[in-house]
Amino acid sequence: MEEEKLPAGPTRTVSPYNAANLLTVLRLVLVPVFLGLAVSSGLTGTPAHFAACLVFMAASATDFADGWIARRWSLITPFGQLADPIADKALTGTAFVLLSAFDRLPWWVTLLILTREWGVTALRLWVVRHGVIPAGRGGKAKTVLQVVTLTWYLWPAPASLDPIGVGLITAATVLTVTTGVVYLIGAVRLRYGQGTAVPPRQNL
Template sequence: MTTGAPGPVAEPPSPPPASLYNVANLLTLLRILLVPLFVWLLLRDTTAWRLGAFAVFAVASVTDKIDGDLARKRNLVTDFGKIADPIADKALTGAALVTLSVLGELWWWVTIAILVREIGITLLRFVVIRYGVIPASKGGKLKTTLQILAIGLYILPLPEIVQPVAWVAMAAALVVTVVTGVDYLFQAWRLRKTAGTR
């Protein structure tokens, strides 16, 4: 009986690339298509329409988590999804903030501050992608959660006595949005500096 070195172990085949037409991408597309409906309902500005706008906003927000989880767990990540998913997120929150400001329910400077941060950091990610990827942080996830909570409270036709809860939630969302934006700027600077020393 001869003993020798074990033969090479065959590597498991890599999974095939995800199809563009998958559930995760369809949910992202659905979220984008819901934005005009949401704005239309919110601009009607009555209790019934407000509740409808909140329902659409809630559904769109839930699909954001579902499509991300599906894409990761079922290997459905595509280049389209990487681009469309953040666009869908910014379109939904941006449309909500702008519409609330148009209705006179949210100060314009709050909307502008949040939008400048969101659009600026998104563009920054594309600019520094040649040096590396800035990973999503826990602060970024907290920021998204606070924004959705605050916007949802502003959309709901709350009694006047409860409205301060919405103000506090929006203030918290604004603070975390700005702080995490500054953190991303420092991360991008460090990433660029590290790449320059290689």
């Protein structure tokens, strides 16, 4: 999950070998497993297809779990700050590309969402010397909605329920673009000294 603001506190050394980071690494490891199962199944309702869905859901669960653990026990490390958003984008990006490759989603939707996601990553690098902008409620809602939408499209739902998927992907796309614009404005304000942010070490 994207960076979240943590309560300020005294600086302390945190080992990178902690539960939050291990979950992040697990998510990275599960990405090729999910990809292999999805490609081998062709997303055609085979046992491998259902296995791919379950692996995606398990990997997504680690996204929320590692953030909660890191906040609860202040397990903040430079590795976690770097690896967590990479793992998130690797997982959801792989799912979006797969769904477009198998004609479940239009390519323009996938390209638009991936441009936003990696664009925000570039913005983070652009302002990293000035601080880190914590994710707001919109960013958190965007992540949840993307995961729900991807799960819906990955699972072999009956064709009669297609309108639900259309509603989900529409909402996910709008929220993804909107929060991207908000982040762009915040990054520009921070870069040119017109905004505030929390120091990088106080964000996961």
